[in-house]
Amino acid sequence: MNALLTLFRRELALAWSGGGGPLLACGFFLCLTVLVPLSAGGDPAGLKPVAGGIAWLALALSSILSLERLFERDLEDGALDLITLGPAPLELVVLAKAKAQWLAVGVPLALTAPIAAITLGLPPSLAPLVTLSALIGSLGFALTGALGATLALGSKRGGLLIAVVVLPLFIPPVVFGAGALERAANGLDPAPALAFLAAYVLFAAVVTPFAGAAAIRNAQG
Amino acid sequence: MIGARSLTVSRGERILFRDLSFELAPGEALALTGANGAGKTSLLRTLAGFIRPDAGTVSFADVEPAEARASHLHWLGHLDGLKTGRRAGEELAFQARWLGATTDGIAAAIDVLALEPLLDLEVRKLSAGQRRRLAFARLIAAPRPIWLLDEPFAPLDDRWRAALGLLMQSHLDRGGGLIAAVHDPLPVPARPLDIGGGR
Numbered sequence: 001m002n003a004l005l006t007l008f009r010r011e012l013a014l015a016w017s018g019g020g021g022p023l024l025a026c027g028f029f030l031c032l033t034v035l036v037p038l039s040a041g042g043d044p045a046g047l048k049p050v051a052g053g054i055a056w057l058a059l060a061l062s063s064i065l066s067l068e069r070l071f072e073r074d075l076e077d078g079a080l081d082l083i084t085l086g087p088a089p090l091e092l093v094v095l096a097k098a099k100a101q102w103l104a105v106g107v108p109l110a111l112t113a114p115i116a117a118i119t120l121g122l123p124p125s126l127a128p129l130v131t132l133s134a135l136i137g138s139l140g141f142a143l144t145g146a147l148g149a150t151l152a153l154g155s156k157r158g159g160l161l162i163a164v165v166v167l168p169l170f171i172p173p174v175v176f177g178a179g180a181l182e183r184a185a186n187g188l189d190p191a192p193a194l195a196f197l198a199a200y201v202l203f204a205a206v207v208t209p210f211a212g213a214a215a216i217r218n219a220q221g
Numbered sequence: 222m223i224g225a226r227s228l229t230v231s232r233g234e235r236i237l238f239r240d241l242s243f244e245l246a247p248g249e250a251l252a253l254t255g256a257n258g259a260g261k262t263s264l265l266r267t268l269a270g271f272i273r274p275d276a277g278t279v280s281f282a283d284v285e286p287a288e289a290r291a292s293h294l295h296w297l298g299h300l301d302g303l304k305t306g307r308r309a310g311e312e313l314a315f316q317a318r319w320l321g322a323t324t325d326g327i328a329a330a331i332d333v334l335a336l337e338p339l340l341d342l343e344v345r346k347l348s349a350g351q352r353r354r355l356a357f358a359r360l361i362a363a364p365r366p367i368w369l370l371d372e373p374f375a376p377l378d379d380r381w382r383a384a385l386g387l388l389m390q391s392h393l394d395r396g397g398g399l400i401a402a403v404h405d406p407l408p409v410p411a412r413p414l415d416i417g418g419g420r
């Protein structure tokens with residue numbers, strides 16, 4: 001356990017070093033939410049019904065940005081070999097890396113999300129719900145994203161491959177997350193949609209460690 | 222300590238070696254030789270568990286392979302696993318602690334390999350030889366009985382080749398074992414293991 005904490009701290013440090021990865025993702029997120037109203041024409045009122053959906057789409061896209069860094073660099077510089085020989089099973093390594101990815105990138109994005117959603121025209125009273133659902137959803141993005149990152153290991157143009165592998169897997173949380181916001185905006189209880197979102201996260205938390213570890217072993221061989 | 226029984230390994234379509242068997246005894250060093258491309262690195266990676274052999278087994282004395290890899294094995298390959306953007310001290314601390322080193326162990330490794338002046342530098346500013354010393358430090362900081370080394374001396378100067386030779390000798394004296402892929406003779410008494418080949 002102590003060793004896993006060492007790995008976790010290293011992952012956080014790596015995420016923040018070299019040009020502030022999380023800030024970059026947040027900047028990308030805000031750029032996207034500014035671009036959408038500009039491209040959709042001069043009628044902000046028309047955007048209101050889809051504000052939650054656009055915010056979630058932007059969140060999903062921003063979550064992909066730093067995934068290539070997560071495993072590919074460790075494979076390239078040999079650190080993955082070293083990590084394999086550590087005391088913790090690879091499954092827990094994958095989980096620790098995904099958790100660190102969430103804390104370093106997902107949480108800052110979730111805290112940026114209410115700003116983006118309100119800019120797009122969502123009622124400010126929904127800001128706490130946006131943050132909560134984005135916190136849960138970004139954990140799911142980090143987990144399935146980590147899986148995509150391990151599957152793309154060793155391939156050229158891995159970053160692009162990760163996006164193509166991972167985006168379809170991001171559909172359920174985007175649907176549930178945006179659904180929660182839509183329900184709340186219409187005066188309905190958002191809890192069922194949040195429950196589905198949480199179920200997706202739990203599912204990803206079970207699948208990702210095993211599939212990810214298998215993909216890493218395959219890439220090393 | 223570690224043994225191979227009728228090991229066959231292929232990369233792609235090509236069989237690198239077949240029916241290779243050997244046993245490493247405590248206190249023994251194996252000097253692995255062979256032409257470029259003969260499969261020295263692949264053999265070491267198979268022993269470390271990174272490559273699955275086509276046939277044959279790798280076994281460890283007293284322990285299961287999975288446990289052996291988690292606590293009995295050191296791997297030092299061409300790639301040193303150091304992140305160029307981080308400071309040498311941070312990388313050493315991570316590598317050594319991940320492999321089970323204590324604070325005392327790390328301090329001892331820094332001392333023996335004269336790493337103190339390098340610790341505050343970014344890894345990218347180190348020379349190839351300095352990086353190899355930094356990577357080697359984890360072998361000293363976290364004692365594990367079996368060392369798998371892939372051309373450990375390549376970037377080192379004469380002084381550090383001799384110093385690492387002494388460290389290898391004391392590892393062997395304590396009952397450890399090592400297998401090293403080399404082109405030059407090892408600085409410690411070693412049993413040769415030639416896998417020949419290449420093309």
